[in-house]
Amino acid sequence: MSEYLDIPSLYGSSVFSDKEMRARLPREIYKRLAASMATGEELDPAVADATASAMKAWAIEQGATHYTHWFQPLTGTTAEKHDSFISPQKDGSVIMELRGKELIRGEPDASSFPSGGIRATFEARGYTVWDITSPAFLYDNGDTKTLCIPTAFCGYNGEALDQKTPLLRSMEAVSRQAVRICRLFGDNLTQRVTTSVGPEQEYFIVDRETYLKRKDLIFTGRTLFGAMPPKGQEMEDHYFGAIKERVSNYMKDLDIELWKLGIPAKTEHNEVAPAQHELAPIFSTTNIATDHNQLTMEVMQKVAKRHGLACLLHEKPFAGVNGSGKHNNWSISTNTGVNLLEPGDTPHENAQFLLFLVAVIKAVDDYQELLRVSVATAGNDHRLGANEAPPAVVSMFVGEELEGILEAIEKDEPYDSKEKDVMKVGVHVLPRFAKDTTDRNRTSPFAFTGNKFEFRMPGSALSISGPNVVLNTAVAEELRQFADELEEAADFNSALHELIKKTIREHKRIIFNGNGYDDEWLEEAARRGLANLRTTPDALPAFISEKSVSLFQTHKVFTKEEIEARYEILLENYCKVLSIEANTMLDMARREILPAASEYSSSLASAAVTKKTMNPAAAVGYEEKISLRISDLASDMLTKAEELEDELMKAKSCGDTTEEAVYFKDHVLPAMNALRIDGDALETVTSREYWPYPTYGEMLITSY
Numbered sequence: 001m002s003e004y005l006d007i008p009s010l011y012g013s014s015v016f017s018d019k020e021m022r023a024r025l026p027r028e029i030y031k032r033l034a035a036s037m038a039t040g041e042e043l044d045p046a047v048a049d050a051t052a053s054a055m056k057a058w059a060i061e062q063g064a065t066h067y068t069h070w071f072q073p074l075t076g077t078t079a080e081k082h083d084s085f086i087s088p089q090k091d092g093s094v095i096m097e098l099r100g101k102e103l104i105r106g107e108p109d110a111s112s113f114p115s116g117g118i119r120a121t122f123e124a125r126g127y128t129v130w131d132i133t134s135p136a137f138l139y140d141n142g143d144t145k146t147l148c149i150p151t152a153f154c155g156y157n158g159e160a161l162d163q164k165t166p167l168l169r170s171m172e173a174v175s176r177q178a179v180r181i182c183r184l185f186g187d188n189l190t191q192r193v194t195t196s197v198g199p200e201q202e203y204f205i206v207d208r209e210t211y212l213k214r215k216d217l218i219f220t221g222r223t224l225f226g227a228m229p230p231k232g233q234e235m236e237d238h239y240f241g242a243i244k245e246r247v248s249n250y251m252k253d254l255d256i257e258l259w260k261l262g263i264p265a266k267t268e269h270n271e272v273a274p275a276q277h278e279l280a281p282i283f284s285t286t287n288i289a290t291d292h293n294q295l296t297m298e299v300m301q302k303v304a305k306r307h308g309l310a311c312l313l314h315e316k317p318f319a320g321v322n323g324s325g326k327h328n329n330w331s332i333s334t335n336t337g338v339n340l341l342e343p344g345d346t347p348h349e350n351a352q353f354l355l356f357l358v359a360v361i362k363a364v365d366d367y368q369e370l371l372r373v374s375v376a377t378a379g380n381d382h383r384l385g386a387n388e389a390p391p392a393v394v395s396m397f398v399g400e401e402l403e404g405i406l407e408a409i410e411k412d413e414p415y416d417s418k419e420k421d422v423m424k425v426g427v428h429v430l431p432r433f434a435k436d437t438t439d440r441n442r443t444s445p446f447a448f449t450g451n452k453f454e455f456r457m458p459g460s461a462l463s464i465s466g467p468n469v470v471l472n473t474a475v476a477e478e479l480r481q482f483a484d485e486l487e488e489a490a491d492f493n494s495a496l497h498e499l500i501k502k503t504i505r506e507h508k509r510i511i512f513n514g515n516g517y518d519d520e521w522l523e524e525a526a527r528r529g530l531a532n533l534r535t536t537p538d539a540l541p542a543f544i545s546e547k548s549v550s551l552f553q554t555h556k557v558f559t560k561e562e563i564e565a566r567y568e569i570l571l572e573n574y575c576k577v578l579s580i581e582a583n584t585m586l587d588m589a590r591r592e593i594l595p596a597a598s599e600y601s602s603s604l605a606s607a608a609v610t611k612k613t614m615n616p617a618a619a620v621g622y623e624e625k626i627s628l629r630i631s632d633l634a635s636d637m638l639t640k641a642e643e644l645e646d647e648l649m650k651a652k653s654c655g656d657t658t659e660e661a662v663y664f665k666d667h668v669l670p671a672m673n674a675l676r677i678d679g680d681a682l683e684t685v686t687s688r689e690y691w692p693y694p695t696y697g698e699m700l701i702t703s704y
């Protein structure tokens with residue numbers, strides 16, 4: 001039964017929103033708070049105290065007893081440490097209190113979060129600072145409600161220890177440079193420029209009972225064994241297909257939870273693989289979109305549990321069917337509401353658009369390796385280049401129309417046959433690009449889609465902070481170079497034309513409108529000199545290169561120490577993931593698969609003996625053949641398990657993390673693949689009754 005839902009009143013009801021602030025704060029305080037929220041500037045103590053007190057009152061009315069500084073450490077998830085509002089009084093009673101100081105700054109015991117060696121142990125303390133541009137919210141967990149204050153997390157000397165600090169810094173950087181460009185076009189009104197993101201989140205839903213029977217899913221988020229079911233995604237009947245009732249009920253509940261948190265969940269549909277789905281919110285400012293996406297991933301898992309389901313966010317939960325990504329739709333606009341990637345209608349608007357467009361083209365070309373780094377994880381390595389997601393080579397799609405225009409500018413030609421004049425920036429009007437001509441290529445890693453770019457390489461489990469830090473900073477750098485040059489120009493229009501022309505000439509190699517899944521493209525990309533960094537250990541060294549350090553230092557996004565620390569954490573994480581996967585495989589092989597296979601083959605053997613005892617002429621071909629086949633496979637599997645164990649030991653005795661990660665990639669991963677082949681072969685000959693865990697078919701097709 002569907003009940004009526006008053007969504008407008010529900011929406012944002014768990015957020016200490018602008019509306020709540022205005023209603024609860026004295027006018028003068030509210031005005032000062034709103035000003036700080038718009039600019040991100042620090043609050044003065046009086047405003048902070050009043051805000052804290054109003055926020056506490058609101059939270060308590062809704063049933064909260066605790067608050068937490070909510071932050072995003074480098075573990076990839078979110079962290080919180082709960083404090084209650086109680087404050088003891090002299091007479092032995094307590095009052096409920098939240099002071100301005102506590103709202104703005106916290107000191108969690110941070111010593112056990114990864115810091116990549118940046119923080120010596122005697123400086124174990126870190127602190128969290130309220131990101132005033134992201135609103136506080138109430139998080140429901142069963143019977144408890146907690147007031148969550150979104151914060152950035154830093155070491156004692158201000159070193160960034162989280163995902164948010166560099167993101168905020170990169171947003172500042174791009175704003176600073178983009179405002180300079182706006183001024184050059186005579187825009188004196190714009191004060192800030194912000195980047196916006198709409199992340200499309202893919203995920204799998206499986207039955208929880210089924211999920212709980214698989215150690216690989218529980219410990220690693222992906223299946224490490226599993227033979228292909230008779231029916232996979234070949235019928236292509238799942239994509240945009242009718243949503244099953246159980247999933248539809250889940251989605252409804254998920255929407256409600258997200259809407260309460262002010263997360264604008266908008267579209268939900270089935271994806272290509274069976275049991276795969278997607279959720280896309282309406283885009284928002286990058287730091288808020290990042291907070292929201294982290295929360296979305298948590299809420300997805302929480303609500304799934306409530307429905308007897310499990311939500312899998314891993315990039316490749318099932319071999320042989322499509323994995324999950326997270327498309328990062330990115331745009332850049334002024335605080336006066338102009339989308340700088342919108343071509344506009346006049347030659348003047350067109351000229352500004354073209355400059356921003358070529359800035360992004362140059363940024364993606366110059367920093368292609370860093371973009372690759374920003375999506376590099378053990379999980380995503382299974383997806384990129386596997387003909388279901390973009391290849392590991394970064395390239396850009398701009399559509400034929402726009403490519404034609406860029407070519408006309410570069411070659412001083414008219415852009416269509418009806419025109420007589422050569423294409424002149426700032427003089428000619430560009431044609432309107434229809435959305436369907438800019439959105440057709442689904443295989444491109446980085447596509448222009450009419451008024452935004454869609455970066456399609458991020459994996460489904462990734463925080464979108466990293467990709468956006470790189471994107472913002474790289475674009476900031478190109479805008480800086482452009483502004484430096486154009487500010488000095490005697491004749492702005494001709495300097496602009498020449499700059500755009502030169503940029504197209506030097507960076508058009510990154511533009512590729514063809515099929516990115518084609519092997520020929522990889523050869524062509526190599527001829528063009530584009531990087532093809534296939535795995536995480538291949539990609540990560542670009543992060544600590546001189547070019548990378550110089551970029552991030554120039555724009556005050558990372559110090560050299562912060563980069564080195566992050567490099568170390570990323571590598572460590574890669575090794576840890578593979579190590580857990582290898583150990584899980586060994587455990588499943590020895591304690592589940594081999595015993596099951598042995599039991600089944602002995603039952604076949606005794607059946608054969610019994611039959612022969614009853615009648616020496618009885619045919620026992622089936623029992624004998626399968627029993628022998630299982631014995632062969634099982635012995636081989638045992639050998640493969642020993643080999644894997646051996647490689648794992650060797651990996652762990654490598655000298656440094658870089659070496660260790662390469663060893664994991666070159667030796668441990670192939671040993672895991674070899675072990676899996678035997679396991680999956682055994683699955684196909686062992687009776688279902690004896691098989692220790694649910695099969696692909698049961699998880700993907702028949703479980704709900």
Ligand code: ADP
Nearest residue numbers: 196197198199280281282283329330331451452
């Ligand atoms: P699809 O990719 O399915 O065709 P859209 O392109 O309309 O759908 O939107 C995909 C995502 O891009 C959504 O999250 C949407 O909010 C976001 N998006 C739309 N416009 C912008 C923009 N200007 N900046 C950033 N994200 C945007």
Ligand code: MG
Nearest residue numbers: 200327329454
């Ligand atoms: Mg899209």
